[in-house]
Amino acid sequence: ENGYDCGLETWTLNPGDAFWQPGRCLLRDKPAWIAEELPTNDGAYWAPAFLDADALYYAVSSGFEDEAGGSCIGLLRATGEGPERRWEDAGQPITCSFDDERSDSPHPAAIDPATFVDAQGRAWLLYGGGHIYAIEVDPDTGLPMRDGWWREDSDDHVHLANGPAVEPD
Numbered sequence: 001e002n003g004y005d006c007g008l009e010t011w012t013l014n015p016g017d018a019f020w021q022p023g024r025c026l027l028r029d030k031p032a033w034i035a036e037e038l039p040t041n042d043g044a045y046w047a048p049a050f051l052d053a054d055a056l057y058y059a060v061s062s063g064f065e066d067e068a069g070g071s072c073i074g075l076l077r078a079t080g081e082g083p084e085r086r087w088e089d090a091g092q093p094i095t096c097s098f099d100d101e102r103s104d105s106p107h108p109a110a111i112d113p114a115t116f117v118d119a120q121g122r123a124w125l126l127y128g129g130g131h132i133y134a135i136e137v138d139p140d141t142g143l144p145m146r147d148g149w150w151r152e153d154s155d156d157h158v159h160l161a162n163g164p165a166v167e168p169d
Contacts, residue, residue, distance in 0.1 A: 007045040008058055008076070008087075026056070026076060031089040037096055038062040038070050045074070049113040051123060054078040055142035056087070057094065057113035059127075071110045072096035073127055075142050090142070094125065095135065095149045095157075108133040108150055108157070130163040 007027035011020045027045070034041050040062045047059045055077060062070040072093040080086050097110040108128035115137075117123050123139035126132060135157050136145045150157045 007043060007060075008048055008056070026087040027089065031074065031091065033089075033092050034060055034072070034074070037072055037093060047112045049115050051115045051125075051137065051139070051142050057115065057125060057142070059111045059113060061111070070096060070098040073110045073113050073125070077142065093149075094137075094142075094144060095127070097150065107131065107152075108159075126160065131159065132161040132163075134158045134160055 006025035007030065009025050010023035012023050013020050030041075030043060038060060041060055042063050044063070045058045045060045049057045051057065055075065058074050058076065060072050060074055073095055075090040075094055076087045077090060078085055078087050093110075094113075095110045097107060108131045110127060111129055112127060114126045115124065116126070117139065121139070123137045123142075124134045125137050125144075126134045133150065135150075137143060138145055144156070146156050148154065148156060
């Protein structure tokens, strides 16, 4: 599958070592939804963000060769304890984007997830590049409170910020 071996591998730097060493692979099998939504993905996942000890968001893209420039945010859930702890994909993307975020559209790129819980105990997933958005997620499951990816007419994804304007070449 395009060289896929491990998604979201842990790394350790032991005392006295000069180099980081690969640790445990959190996602050994490529989730089926990634092959569907981002068929040119080479297995590179990045920007992990914990909602809590059992929920981990990650970004995945179609790769640099794909002109559509698609990206998605996935979710891993953990079960078990200690060395028997297993991470499993939620089986669906949290959100995806396929438009160029540098356009005049406020469309967010589905990259670089971050999380926070507000003073009322509501959990939020923040994401994006040139445009930053937040979507409320269920604090127990990590899934969006309402179904649906970003749409320009949606109130579920809150527009927080814009990046600097990009001058055309």
